[in-house]
Amino acid sequence: MESIILIIFFLGYLSITLEHNLKIDKLIPALAMMAILWAVIALGHLPVFDVDTVSKSLNATHIDEILLHHLGKTAEILVFLLGAMTIVEIIDYFNGFATIKGFIRTRNKVKLLWIFSILAFVLSAIIDNLTATIVLITILQKVMHNRDTRLWYAGMIIIAANAGGAWSPIGDVTTTMLWIGKKVTTIELVKYLLIPSIVCMVIPTIIASRFKVFKGSIEAAKTNDVKTSKYGSTMLYLGLGSILFVPFFKTITHLPPYVGMMLSLAVVAAFAEVYSSAKFSLSNIDGDSDAHGSHSPVHAALTKIELPSILFFLGILMAVAALESLGLLFNFAQDLTTTIPNMDIVVALLGSGSAVIDNVPLVAASMGMFSQGVDDPIWHAIAFAAGTGGSMLVFGSAAGVVAMGMEKINFFWYFKKISLLAFIGFVTGFVTFMLMRDYLFA
Numbered sequence: 001m002e003s004i005i006l007i008i009f010f011l012g013y014l015s016i017t018l019e020h021n022l023k024i025d026k027l028i029p030a031l032a033m034m035a036i037l038w039a040v041i042a043l044g045h046l047p048v049f050d051v052d053t054v055s056k057s058l059n060a061t062h063i064d065e066i067l068l069h070h071l072g073k074t075a076e077i078l079v080f081l082l083g084a085m086t087i088v089e090i091i092d093y094f095n096g097f098a099t100i101k102g103f104i105r106t107r108n109k110v111k112l113l114w115i116f117s118i119l120a121f122v123l124s125a126i127i128d129n130l131t132a133t134i135v136l137i138t139i140l141q142k143v144m145h146n147r148d149t150r151l152w153y154a155g156m157i158i159i160a161a162n163a164g165g166a167w168s169p170i171g172d173v174t175t176t177m178l179w180i181g182k183k184v185t186t187i188e189l190v191k192y193l194l195i196p197s198i199v200c201m202v203i204p205t206i207i208a209s210r211f212k213v214f215k216g217s218i219e220a221a222k223t224n225d226v227k228t229s230k231y232g233s234t235m236l237y238l239g240l241g242s243i244l245f246v247p248f249f250k251t252i253t254h255l256p257p258y259v260g261m262m263l264s265l266a267v268v269a270a271f272a273e274v275y276s277s278a279k280f281s282l283s284n285i286d287g288d289s290d291a292h293g294s295h296s297p298v299h300a301a302l303t304k305i306e307l308p309s310i311l312f313f314l315g316i317l318m319a320v321a322a323l324e325s326l327g328l329l330f331n332f333a334q335d336l337t338t339t340i341p342n343m344d345i346v347v348a349l350l351g352s353g354s355a356v357i358d359n360v361p362l363v364a365a366s367m368g369m370f371s372q373g374v375d376d377p378i379w380h381a382i383a384f385a386a387g388t389g390g391s392m393l394v395f396g397s398a399a400g401v402v403a404m405g406m407e408k409i410n411f412f413w414y415f416k417k418i419s420l421l422a423f424i425g426f427v428t429g430f431v432t433f434m435l436m437r438d439y440l441f442a
Contacts, residue, residue, distance in 0.1 A: 001044050002328065008036055009323060013361065016316070020395070027308045030315030037322040038067065048325040070321035076180050076258050077173075077317070078310055083261035084170065087239050088131050089301030090272045094229040096236030097135045104143055107217040110209045113156060116140065117205045120157045121164035121198075124399075126240050129165035129172055129387075133157055133399040137406050144218050147407070152213050154407045155418035156205060159391045159425055161399045163201040166387030167193035169247055169257075173313070173398070174363040174386045180257055181367055183379040186247040192380040195436065200388050200429030204421035231275040235268075242268050272297040316361045324368035333369035343378055344434060351385025351426065355396035359386040377437045384433055391422035 012033025019026040041048060041063065048066045091097060100123075104115055116136055123132035136157050144150050165171030169179035169186050178184045208214060229235075242264035249260030276297050323329050340346050354362055363386050372378050390397030394404050394414035403409060 001040070001046060002326065005037060005040060005323070005326065005328070008033060008040065009319065012036075012319065016361075017356070025308060025312075027312040027315060030312045030319065032315075034315040034319040034322070037319055038063075041322060041326070046326060049327055066325050070318060070325070073181065074314060074317045074321070076256050077177055078313060080176065080180065080258040080261050081173070081310065081313070082305065083258065083265045084128065084243060085131075085305045086265055086298070086301050087243060087268050088127050089304045090268055090297050091235050091239040092304075093272070093297040093300050094232045094235040094275070096229075096232040096234075096239065097139070099233045099236050100135070101139050101142065104139070107219075109149075109214045109216055109218060112144075112218065113153065113205060113209055113214050116153055117156055117160040117201060120160035121201050124161040124164035125168035125171040126243055128170065129161040130398040130402055132164070133161045133402050134406070136161075137403055141406075146218065149213060149218065151407060151409060151413065152208070152211075152417065154403045154409060155414060156208055156421075158394070158397065158400045158403050159204050159418070159422050160201045162388050162391045162397050163197045163425065163429070165399075166200070166384050167197040170243060172383075172387045174359050175383045176257075177317075177360070177363055177367070178379055178383055182374055183367060183376075184383060185375055186251065188375040189380060189383065192377065192433065192437065192441070193384050196384055196429040196433040197388070199432045200384075200425040203428045204425040207424065208421060229275075235272065235275070238271055239268050269298045272301075313360065317364050320361055320364040320368065323365070329365055329368035330371075333371075336369070344381070347378065347381040347385050348430060350382060351389030351430070352392070354386045354389040355392040359390055359397065362386055377441075380437075381430075381433060384430065385426075388422075388426050388429060392419050392426065394418075 012029045015022060015024065015029035015033075016026040019029075040046075048063055100119065103119075104112070106112060106115070120129075120132055120136055123135065126132075127135075137154055140150055140153055140157070144153065162172070166175060167190055169175055169184070169189055175184075175189070179186070179189070243261075245264055246257055246260040249255070249263065250257050253259070273296065320329075336346060337343070350362055350366065363382060366382050366386075370378060390400065394400045394409055394411055400414075404411075404414075
């Protein structure tokens with residue numbers, strides 16, 4: 001029966017990896033895989049276990065209890081992401097990200113490279129690497145009309161955004177998973193990964209700045225009249241500040257991060273409703289509220305949230321939970337560490353693998369494989385490797401996929417021009433992490 005479980009998971013995983021070839025959204029195989037795996041467990045009356053993350057003692061339990069346990073852990077991540085996505089969309093409703101464009105006043109290509117790289121690094125740590133990439137490529141398209149040159153900047157934004165997301169608990173979905181799953185804490189994560197992440201961004205940018213394509217100046221782009229709001233800057237700073245507030249809220253109250261995110265969303269939504277001069281309402285109460293909905297920034301933000309991504313996370317996390325509940329991941333981890341005793345090599349392979357297959361299930365699986373306690377260096381290594389390893393291929397990260405769609409980046413172009421830079425950043429950053437771990441924090 002375990003063979004059937006593994007075959008189902010492999011086929012589902014393969015379908016997710018080949019979504020572009022199959023032209024099927026990855027949420028479909030993820031949801032189907034999740035449902036089929038749990039159905040097989042139920043119909044086969046397979047024993048499920050509540051895996052203790054510290055001692056790895058396996059205690060048989062009822063399938064309803066274990067399902068509720070894993071759904072609760074998954075829901076924490078999904079509710080957190082929903083709140084963060086809504087805040088970002090509210091900022092965009094007021095065109096708050098246009099404020100960032102005001103910081104870009106140079107036409108020198110090298111200076112622009114550093115500005116976009118630094119902005120990608122900083123923004124991704126706050127609003128996550130996917131959103132930061134969308135924002136910066138949108139701005140890039142407005143300040144630079146030469147597409148051939150723009151592709152290079154887009155490639156460097158991917159590297160910088162993934163590096164920036166790795167050291168922040170709210171910067172990447174996988175890092176958020178480790179944070180919410182109580183594998184890492186904010187202070188220790190920043191302590192271990194900030195400098196390696198900076199190295200991962202800076203080294204490729206230094207190398208790229210010597211390339212011919214970044215010599216000289218860009219031509220002035222055509223200015224387009226864009227509707228702006230007088231509250232744009234205020235909502236940008238309020239929104240970013242409210243997201244940054246979440247880790248502090250968790251540290252002070254010891255409540256799950258999604259509680260702080262809901263408080264932040266409530267504050268941002270309140271200001272948004274006041275600024276839009278609309279009647280305050282977050283849900284349809286009567287017939288008139290539909291008219292309000294069309295003018296409400298909160299309603300507008302909720303309609304733009306990427307629900308397919310949320311459903312994909314639900315499917316893949318619950319599917320991995322099925323393997324964890326059967327004890328398969330724990331057994332695999334034991335076999336893996338026996339075959340490859342050096343954990344640094346194992347983690348580096350996981351990071352390289354994230355360039356080929358989605359890093360969300362990789363990290364979800366690693367959380368069920370290893371028994372190390374909170375803030376063990378292996379979790380920081382996994383956070384860095386999974387977050388930055390995806391930069392090596394254009395479809396290896398969420399930031400890369402969205403950039404690929406926005407700029408129609410060709411896979412082979414990226415592989416020839418950007419992949420080596422991303423690899424150098426990954427290796428130098430990972431080596432920096434190991435040196436700091438072994439000598440600075442030993």
